[in-house]
Amino acid sequence: MLTFALNMTKVEFSLDQIDYQILRIMQANARTNNADIARELGMAPSAILERVKKLEQKNVILKYHAKINPAALDQKLLSFIFIKSNDIIGDQKVGVALAEIPEVLEVHDIAGDDGYLIKVRTSDSTGLVDLMRNSLGKIEGIISTRTTIVLQTVKEEQELVIPNEK
Amino acid sequence: MLTFALNMTKVEFSLDQIDYQILRIMQANARTNNADIARELGMAPSAILERVKKLEQKNVILKYHAKINPAALDQKLLSFIFIKSNDIIGDQKVGVALAEIPEVLEVHDIAGDDGYLIKVRTSDSTGLVDLMRNSLGKIEGIISTRTTIVLQTVKEEQELVIPNEK
DNA sequence: AGCATTAAAGAATAATATTCAAAATAATTC
DNA sequence: GAATTATTTTGAATATTATTCTTTAATGCT
Helix, strand or coil, X not given: CEEEEECCEEEEECCCHHHHHHHHHHHHCCCCCHHHHHHHHCCCHHHHXXXXXXXXXXXXXXXXXXXXXXXXXXXXXXXXXXXXXXXCCCCCHHHXXXXXXXXXXXXXXXXXXXXXXXXXXXXXXXXXXXXHHHHHHHCCCEEEEEEEEEEEEEEXXXXXXXXXXX | CEEEEECCEEEEECCCHHHHHHHHHHHHCCCCXXXXXXXXXXXXXXXXXXXXXXXXXXXXXXXXXXXXXXXHHCCCEEEEEEEEECCCCCCCHHHHHHHCCCCEEEXXXXXXXXXXXXXXXXXXXXXXXXXXXXXXXXXXXXXXXXXXXXXXXXXXXXXXXXXXXX
């Protein structure tokens, strides 16, 4: 039994091999239906349903997401920006403000630099400049920024490595 | 009508407001069923099904993914690593090799530095060191690395900004 | 071993997915 | 701008799946 803290909420769980298999299937295709999972695992659909519900309740499965082609929505420019802030340790004013910007997909508090690394998607470089001027520019406590433009993405997934049958 | 290139494959599409609404719903919860979407949009389920299929075929929807709590799989350490390589322009040997490592979730070819920015999840710092030694260490063409450890993640999503009703 | 708890199976019902022909819309052509 | 063609949507019928609930099996605990 493992115990850990997530966003102020205590969460408990213990996962077995069947759970791992379910997670593996769902991670690969979140629209796989219960009946198919049940068939694949040789179990009753009702049993799978139970387990999936539990995985959701236990915050093991956090959400189901449709990955959309950024180009289809004209968001072709991906950038990473290092942001140096004057946030005090423990505080996260700048981080929270950054997280509120829709184009900012990720905000990570990083070690060493009193700063954040953020991931941003905009239509193009103009959109990026606008964002930096209009959104970042309005946040109090940002000392400096360093922008890294992505030329091409070779891989972009969130599939976690799921432990193998031991 | 927009045309763009994706992974060597030409893709064409034109999205209307209904498509945007479907994408909005699916992005928020990829398990929303056709019937519900149909009800929400006041259309027949069969019509929604048609559109979703088309969005998949047109590579607008790339995949359906279950987001799993990294802590539940004991992958609590997130890091970003800058990798300087001797890849020639256009070539991507190092990038492709990096992409083959399961713990490497993202590989971005970045401007300016002849290098890549990768995103890595491991259980802990030991796992990270192992990965650098065993996986990165075996890749030909890596000149140097600079690792950034994430202390805390404030936001981590992939929800794209979907254009509003005009 | 016996009691308690949890998970799985199985059957029955409700709901959804999917298919397809017909009607409606939109787009194109002359 | 009327006619034609192509594309979408609807609506109904059928196949599949989701969901609930009871029974049975498995597991854990003292």
